[in-house]
Amino acid sequence: MSFTMSFRTGKDGELVFGERPQYREExxxxxxxxxxxxxxxxGEMFTDFISIEGDIATSNHPFIQAAGDTCEGITSDSHFLVQLREYxxxxxxxxxxxxxxCFMFFLESQNLHLPAMLYTPVIKEGQEDACVEDFVEDNKDMSPLEKMMRGYVAAKDKIYDVPLTTYECETVEDACIASLHFLITHDCNILKCQNCGKYFISARSDTKYCDRISPFNKRTTxxxxxxxxxxxxxxxxxxxxKAVKxxxxxxxxxxxxxxxxxxxDRYYQCFLNNVKEKQNLLNSGAITTEQFMAWLEEQ
Known part of the structure; x- marks a missing residue:
């Protein structure tokens, strides 16, 4: 089984977020x-995948469709995904x-590697017949290669758009590594929603919440x-x-x-110890605020 993942982001080198031109070829x-x-x-494809809980292999995610039998048995608790999420x-x-x-060091520490990559130049619309050599004056002392390279340097922003980056993948792990490598090298903000706990991508690095449907209120995000x-x-x-005080x-x-x-006096000292233990249980999620308040009322 083999598949490719190809990405372009932005037009003329601009990012896709905010009010800048929205252009993707992914x-x-x-x-x-x-x-x-x-x-x-x-961003959505990758963060949705690493946010899946349970038996990932039974999901209909594009990574699973592409990787086929190579992802059989993979779950959210698989070693690779646990380490990836921690990273x-x-x-x-x-x-x-x-x-x-740092990302490449992480891969090496996990006995992983970056899938093979290809960069494909993309010619801008209307520039299909343009030639880079036309942007350099004839010079007898120039070799054909030098003229071509000088022409490219002079004309690249006029003729060429953002290149297409393609990763050659075979497994789910390859798809995750390729996606994360592209996100990191293009300075995308990878964040974790403080409401649902799932990963997401945002234009701002200080965004706290994602645009998914809230697990606590299905009528809103x-x-x-x-x-x-x-x-x-x-x-x-x-x-x-205030109640504890x-x-x-x-x-x-x-x-x-x-x-x-x-x-x-002994009762008071015992209460001080117990209230600390109850607060630790509350902070860890072992008891609810309502349970804590009920206990406090009994004292």
């Missing part, structure tokens, strides 16, 4: 016997890890639902903090007024 194509020829946005998480926290040399949920969580956290003060004053009562 497709995944089977080389042998395949009718598969999918045009899709690289991406590190890169999100520290952009230095997304330098190309993470971009809208995320800030609302974050605000509610902050309000709950403030209420919780109030309870501590009440128990302390009771102990202070009855300094001869050792049982009350």
């Amino acid at each position: 497709f995944l194509k089977k080389v042998y016997g395949g009718s598969l020829n999918i045009t899709a946005e690289l 991406i998480d590190l890169g999100i926290e520290n952009k230095n890890f997304f330098e190309e040399s 993470c971009k809208k639902d995320g800030p609302q949920r974050a605000h509610k969580d902050n309000v709950k956290a403030d209420e919780l903090k 109030l309870k501590k003060n009440k128990l302390y004053m009771r102990t202070f007024r009855n300094q001869d009562n050792l049982d009350l």
Whole structure:
């Protein structure tokens, strides 16, 4: 099984995000016997894939369609994907890890390699008959090669557009490596949604939420639902903090007024230890805010 992934991003060297010209030529194509020829946005295709949970091999993702039997048995817990997601998480926290040399070092550490790459020049529309040699004056001392190269340097921005980058792949791992290499070398922002926890690409490096449907509210997106949920969580956290402080003060004053009562002092010290344990359980997700508040009321 063999397939190629080809990418172009931007027109005349410009990125595709924001209000700049939207131009993409990105497709995944089977080389042998395949009718598969999918045009899709690289960032979404890659981040959707590494965000899949469970048995990935049963999904209908383009990577799976292209790789065929080579991805049998692969799950979200497979060693390659676990390591890849950890590397991406590190890169999100520290952009230095997304330098190309760091990425190549990561591949080497995992016994992986970058798929073979091809760069195909793309001639701009209307320049199909142009010749680079026409942009250089005749000079007897120039060899044909020198004239051609000088002509290219002088004419490349006039005749040629952004080149097409093609990776020759055979496995799902190749598809992931090729996608991530292209994203890194083109300074795309790879982020993790603070609402649904899935990966996404954004024009801004400080974007917190993706455009997927929120898993907590099917009627809206993470971009809208995320800030609302974050605000509610902050309000709950403030209420919780005030409730804990109030309870501590009440128990302390009771102990202070009855300094001869050792049982009350022991109870107060026990409460201080228990509230720390409960807060750790709350922070780890083992208990809910409602469960914590109910426990606090019982003290």
